[in-house]
Amino acid sequence: MWRDLKDFLMRGNVVDLAVAVIIGTAFNQVVSSLVADVITPLIGALGGVPDFSGIRLGPIALGRFLNALLNFLIVGTTVYFLVVVPMREAQKRLRKPPQETPPPEPPEEIRLLREILEELRKKT
DSSP states (O other), X not given: OHHHHHHHHHSHHHHHHHHHHHHHHHHHHHHHHHIIIIIHHHHHHHHSOOOOTTOOBTTBOHXXXXXXXXXXXXXXXXXXXXXXXXXXXXXXXXXXXXOOOOOOOOOHHHHHHHHHHHHHHHHO
16 A cells, blocks of 8 residues: 555656646746736726725625736736747747658559559540
8 A cells, every 4th residue: 555655646747746836836926926016006007006995895895806806817917928928939939840751652552553543544
């Protein structure tokens, strides 16, 4: 049982997942700081303070939800334009175009049958 546990934990995809979670957590701090310290103040300077936390609909804190939704949209847009698009472009540049290989030569029997068929078509 211990060997199975060790094999499971050392399997490549488990280690890759652990690394992805750690990197994702660190990257989350970078993106959150970018949004909170750079992008949100810019939006506030252009259109007023982007804080809706005071909006309430009775006991429902609708403004907090709007803040979370706006934050999600800003983070998603930031990640898309600063990470996804540059990575896609880099992959396009690094990816080699597929080499075209000529079709394989047909076997001798097929080549001969095609020649016979052409001769028969010429006669008719």
